[in-house]
Amino acid sequence: MSDLWNAIVKFFTSLRLTVVLLALGIVLVFVATIAQVRVGVWGVHQHFFHTFFARWEMGGVLVPVFPGGYFIGGLLLLNLIFSHIYRLKFAWKKLGIQLAHAGVILLLVGELFAGLLQEDFHMSLNEGETRSYAESFRDHELAIVDTTSPDHDEVVAIPEALLARARGGEIATAGKLPFHVVVKEYLPNAGLGMRDASAATPAPATAGLGQTIVAVPQSVKSEGNSPAALVELIGAGGPLGTWLVSAQISPDSPAPILRAAQSFDHDGRRWRIELRLRRDYQPFAVTLLKVTHDIYPGTTIPKNFSSRVRVRANDGREDREALIYMNNPLRYRGLTFYQFQMDAANHNSVLQVVRNPGWTLPYVSCALVALGLVIQFGLSLSRFVGRRQTAVSAQP
Amino acid sequence: MPPIRALFFFPAMLALGLAAGCREAKVTTYRAPKDTAPATPPAAASALPADHPPIAGTPAATSATMATTPVPTASGADLKWAAPANWQLAPAAAMRKATYTIAGEGGAKAELAITAFPGDVGGEAANLTRWRTQLGLPDAPAADIAKSVTRIEAGPLKIALADFANDKAAPPARLLGAIVPAGDSTWFFKLTGSPALLEKEKPAFIEFLKTLKAP
Known part of the structure; x- marks a missing residue:
């Protein structure tokens, strides 16, 4: 048992495994990007990433041909966790590396959370229209x-x-x-x-x-x-x-x-x-007040798409306006509303509505990694400066 | 033996698995506010503006698939009519026999859509209910709906003219619609737009319906 466990630990703490998995990941992303033209974004997610084995359609049948996203990501996660436990012995001077490692683990767990728990909906509204539900895609x-x-x-x-x-x-x-x-x-x-x-x-x-x-x-x-x-x-x-x-x-x-x-x-x-x-009904209603579709003067190149909405909670505790445009979604009661599609000529806007309980995890993990790196480089810098001062003071 | 500290992540994995398993399909019941009907033709609502980059990884083709669904329109000889001079014939559109646009004062607009389908298309009551739904009017008993209908005759053609208005809609909406059974088909003449303009054009619309001639 002990030998078997040691073999497992050795396998999962191997740096070689990390390199192989990263290489497989690169191949998977490349092939999936090419396949996206044929099967679309949703198909790529299902056939390549949210699966243990990537499947390719041969004669109308999906055949497993390559390790999928869950397989590569799962092994990478185990690889990181085992390395975290067995390779990195805790010491204050290694706090930075520990934190950065923990951040990457959290990033992978966050993606797993998103894959398992995220739900996507859309809400199509004409100007002046109010809806209290979003619809599945x-x-x-x-x-x-x-x-x-x-x-x-x-x-x-x-x-x-x-x-x-x-x-x-x-x-x-x-x-x-x-x-x-x-x-x-x-x-x-x-x-x-x-x-x-x-x-x-x-x-x-x-x-x-x-x-x-x-x-x-x-x-x-x-x-x-x-x-x-x-x-x-x-x-x-x-x-x-x-x-x-x-x-x-x-x-x-x-x-x-x-x-x-x-x-x-x-x-x-x-x-x-x-x-x-x-x-998916909500305890609040969204009213589309105005759609804006700006183009650069003298061209047909889009400059800005935005939807001004009013959000009213059924319990009367909230009644406010918000402007939703690209990279500026509205976050409200666990949902994120993104500007998705627009038909300004017909005063219609479609919002993508996403429920992802783990949406904060990528931010927390990035902050952890950044903090870890700052601490690690700070410690190295202070050691370097300390050694340099010792060397200077030791000179005759 | 595996050290105890290595086991800390297994409960987390189990919790994730259980969380995923909880999403099993089941029948749900809930109370919901009444639906409101779309205020503008939604067929075009799914398309991105020209040159718009794709925004997110979700299928956008659902509505397009529906739009391309083959629903046969009536074939055979068409009805003939004479339209008032101020009605502008619009370019041909899918599913339609003809479209007219009417411009009023102060930018007011109205549109007459003419369509025809084989058979009785569900019958007069179902189609009147459909038009009411489009205006955002609530479901009502057939007897009440029939009160909004005027019967007109144009030669052998029996025309049911309905006049529905929804003043509570924003903006207020009105629809003048005529259902005309002709041979094996049913023709629909739907005039929608600014309520004030429709009020002004209603006599012209009735005169227009009276010019209908079977082939």
Whole structure:
């Protein structure tokens, strides 16, 4: 056991391991940068960095071909931690190196935190519009909304992953709805087309837009998909109907026919059913006051994009304005709002909303590294000056 | 044996693993404020301005994918009409049979979008509800919505003309919309823009609808 542990320690404290891992890291970053052209930024994250083995598509199948980001980063982290414990014996005169080392370890842990816990959303606002939720970039949810109250909606949100899992069966809503939800069909990516009215077979949907529109399966893409599903609702007295829900049936759709809300009445209450981007509601509301898109005079080169927003907390404890522009995000209640996209002609701005509980770690680790280096160089300098003074005073 | 001090990071790793595992998909319920409808056509809202560098590592193509979804428009012979002289025919746009822009006093603008789709496109009630949603008006019973509809006839064509206004929107919004079943298709004439300008143009819009002719 002791021999085995010694071998492990020797392996993980090896400087050679550090060099090999850094070299592998350089190759990984280079290849991923090239692959970004083909699979996009999100695809690169998934296929190269947020994985133990980098995968390359061969004949439609992703094959592991190289150590991935978690593999290289994880080993590098272990390498640093083992070196920290076994190589660097604690001594005041080595405090600087210890601190700098701890800073780099924290940086790697911070990236791991971000990879595991960070969530990205976006918030699209027209001037004058107020929203209290951000939307996921790619995850969807089936929302069954009780719209009876004139003041608010009661929402039951079912993540897309559960739709995929329940395909052909019922989703356990545990008494949250007065009817059962059965997923008759789920398509991870689908286009919509008009149904052929002269078709011999009846429409699979018996209510809503699905009577005139059909979902056509499409291949799943890494840059984002538009799912669709056939959902049957069954009340105590029998089936209420089968609806075609699709991410493309939305008030934001460019096709007018797809902007209609699919509503129905049941048991004296008004309901709406929709498949939409996953929403993340906040205890505050953001209003877009003004979008600004400046260009350099006489050119079309962009100079500045900014969004002036008003943030109002539901509890009334906060009501202030903020200007969001590139490299100047708004940080509020654990969220960071970045200027993401803009369509100044239509007075529209899209903010990227990021929740990263470990967002301070890179700053803390950089400060630790800087402090460590200052202490280390300071100690060396004082030793050097001390030796020099001794040498001068020793001269005849 | 491994020294005890080497084990300090394992609880941290375990905590990270558990934190990641807690994000399992589950059904959630919550109370939310009412949705507000988009005030401008959102199709263009996803695009970066020309020459804009990419800002962050997230897919921006979602809306573009939706915009390219094939939704067939009505084929076959088109309706014919005569538009007032002050209505400016705009360049052809995807999904539309025609677009007119109307300029009013003080920079006020309105736009008439003409589209046609096969079948009844969900029926009159569903489309009226859709228009109300676009204006940010709340959901209402079909009987109440029907009260906003005027019936007009242009030869054999039966036209349902709806007039919706949302004074509480910022800026206030108004929509004059006509639904015209013609043959196997349904035609939609949607006039939106400055409420004052729409009020002024409403008689001209009704006259315009009366000039509609089936092929």
